Amino acid sequence: MNSRHVGITDELQEYLYNFGVREDQLLERLRNETLAMRFGHMQVSPEQGQLLAFLIKLLGVTSVLEIGVFTGYSSLCMARALSNDGVLMALDNQKRFTDIAEAYWLEAGVLDKIELRLCDALAEIERLRQKAARFDMIFLDADKERYPDYYEACLGLLSSGGLLIVDNVLWYGNVAKASVTEPITKAIRALNKIIVEDERVEMTMLPFSDGMTLVRKK
Numbered sequence: 511m512n513s514r515h516v517g518i519t520d521e522l523q524e525y526l527y528n529f530g531v532r533e534d535q536l537l538e539r540l541r542n543e544t545l546a547m548r549f550g551h552m553q554v555s556p557e558q559g560q561l562l563a564f565l566i567k568l569l570g571v572t573s574v575l576e577i578g579v580f581t582g583y584s585s586l587c588m589a590r591a592l593s594n595d596g597v598l599m600a601l602d603n604q605k606r607f608t609d610i611a612e613a614y615w616l617e618a619g620v621l622d623k624i625e626l627r628l629c630d631a632l633a634e635i636e637r638l639r640q641k642a643a644r645f646d647m648i649f650l651d652a653d654k655e656r657y658p659d660y661y662e663a664c665l666g667l668l669s670s671g672g673l674l675i676v677d678n679v680l681w682y683g684n685v686a687k688a689s690v691t692e693p694i695t696k697a698i699r700a701l702n703k704i705i706v707e708d709e710r711v712e713m714t715m716l717p718f719s720d721g722m723t724l725v726r727k728k
């Protein structure tokens with residue numbers, strides 16, 4: 511295996527932000543407001559938000575399901591990238607977070623593209639499956655302990671050729687450390703094994719931010 515990988519130092523991360531990411535003032539304000547909050551570390555990185563938006567435009571995605579909204583950074587990136595007839599269904603169970611998200615969606619003029627549902631996401635996905643709902647793209651970024659359950663449920667909601675994006679698949683690098691056996695790391699490891707062995711999909715794991723896997727349903 512080719513072992514030439516560039517380690518991301520703080521210096522290189524700064525370079526990446528200067529030359530690899532375009533973040534406007536609204537997103538920067540949301541990012542800084544969120545980072546100042548407790549749990550602010552849960553927010554996606556600017557480069558992740560940019561990749562999600564890029565994929566939506568590249569693939570002409572018109573329906574997105576987001577699982578895990580938090581203060582709305584990723585949903586704002588995705589909603590802006592959708593065409594005017596595009597829809598983003600956004601699931602979270604914490605109104606104190608999504609109130610912040612909604613204020614930013616309103617300011618960005620994308621509130622009417624987003625259908626926010628305050629719910630337990632896995633239960634809501636099961637309800638959506640019973641109604642035979644379909645999405646072109648799903649971004650999974652909620653409770654990691656249930657990632658394997660989410661994966662199977664999400665595949666049932668994806669159109670053929672649809673894209674599932676799973677965040678935090680490297681979990682701070684812990685997935686590769688045998689000594690780490692806490693429940694979240696174990697669940698993410700389990701999901702990574704399921705995905706790499708799943709012949710129903712094509713996949714690629716990106717060592718990007720905290721690790722993102724792109725899964726295309728055949």
Ligand SMILES: C[S@@+](CC[C@H](N)C(=O)[O-])C[C@H]1O[C@@H](n2cnc3c(N)ncnc32)[C@H](O)[C@@H]1O
Nearest residue numbers: 552553554578580584602603604630631652653
């Ligand atoms: C990592 S954060 C999402 C970050 C977000 N994508 C962003 O752009 O900043 C995870 C979110 O999942 C939500 N969450 C956790 N468990 C959930 C559940 N069972 N149902 C719905 N939402 C859940 C949390 O409230 C939190 O807002």
